[in-house]
Amino acid sequence: MKTRVRFAPSPTGRLHVGNVRTALFNWLLARKTGGTFILRIEDTDADRSEAEYEKELIEDLKWLGLDWDEGLEKGGEFGPYRQTDRFDLYRKEAGRLLENGDAYYCFCSQERLDAERKEQQEKGLPVMYAGHCRDLSQDETKTRIEKGEKPTLRLKIREGAISFTDLVFGSVTVDLTEIGDFVLLRSDGTSQYNFACVVDDALMEVTHVIRGEGHLTNTFRQVLLYEYLGLPLPRFAHLSTILGPDGSKLSKRHGATSVGEFRERGYLPDALINYLSLLGWTPPESAGEVLSVKEIIDSFDLGRVNRSPATFDIAKLNFINRSHLKKLTPEVLADKVIPFLAAEGIMPAVIDGRVREWVSQVVEILGKYADTLGDFPGLVQDLLQFEPEESLADPEVQQIINEPESRVVIRAFEKNLLEDPSPVVDFEVYKGAVVKIMKEQGIKGKSLFRPLRVALTAKASGPELEKIIDVVEQAAELELPAPAISVRARVSAVAARLER
């Protein structure tokens, strides 16, 4: 039988990484087995669901590359795929339950239910609906409805126990005395989650229900529903919760939690997928941990998913992201970095070919310093920035400048550059000037390059000098929002400050 899986989010907020992992594991199973991945929206909670979130959710999924074969936007023969469009279906199935005597109308008021629950809690009793309306006569039910009362429909829980085998948690069992008669249809006629979920999964012929661990105990209710409805039971696989650094469920106070935030911070979709796939799942040892999406699909196996909750570790995500960043060509990387530079006002909004080429070079030099695309603006800023007044006050820089030899190097460097007729200081010019110092002054190694670095950048550390010389000079020729300073101007500025 062909695998059919689904991701069924509620549009009640931005897409959380925990949910992404759920979507991912579903998607991986579908892609691994050549099955179908369905996107369904569970929006039966009218108060919290918003169209805006649904839109964003779709965008996030697309950005991640988790494409679906059936459902929202795609359509399919099992639609509609939004639960608010499926109420007739739920009512129809509820009707069957009612006819079979497995469900009943409940007229208990919200107040009564609340009071009862409170009392049960205070007395330390199991908290569940006591079943007051369970044995109401058909006549009474009928007249009360005719009088205009709006009942809920509840499931009549049978005696005995219910158990099922979860693909990751194994066999689980519960005694049905632990479960109260729960609501199927609300008094306004809409469906409650567990019921809608079962009807949808069954009607959509879902073969594997892969979802968060929070639903593990809901599954008992759902299995019972499948039984009452006489529908074939799908396989279940529950995924452990993702925790924050303090061991509680990952939430906003732990920092970024939504896909949108990670995208905005400059994480690559493939890296996010790679990292999330590693939470609770282990690739075969030989594969290593930095994997392409294709590699993950190829080695994915639900049987290797573990049960214990995992803590979200930003340091490891950074490592994975960095690793993915390093695999990109400079050109591809540049195109991804440019929007981040533009957002910080470092690059103009409209980029021409020369600037793009320049960014490619820069990104190649600075790439090893970046964890995320969002790190680049700061790095490029550092490269472009030249503020001798402030930077020369740095103790490390001071120490270099105070060396008599350093002063000789900087002055000679300035002189050599000024004597060179080339309008632009490119790498060849730079090299010529440096070689001359070595020959004439006999200075080399540390004593040579440290002052050269200070002369060029007014800093004590940074990327390799021979790599930055060209891009620094070129930056001065580019029309950047904040004009960059040319090599000669830099060296002269530093040399001038030597006198004081």
Next chain:
RNA sequence: GGCCCUAUCGUCUAGAGGCCUAGGACGCCGGCCUCUCACGCCGGUAACACGGGUUCAAAUCCCGUUGGGGCUACCA
């Protein structure tokens, strides 16, 4: 409160009774490379929550304790 689930280095994890003196990855620390920072390479630090069983043998099986998560809604 009741029920369900869970527990290996700081973190993600390997581990399906002897292969475990517990392996890998991230982080951290150290070394090498090097004008510097970083990258890279090499090395190191560090864990079976606790207490009882079962067994010739337990990280692995059972029971309990403790910690964590979830459900117990006319939320999903």
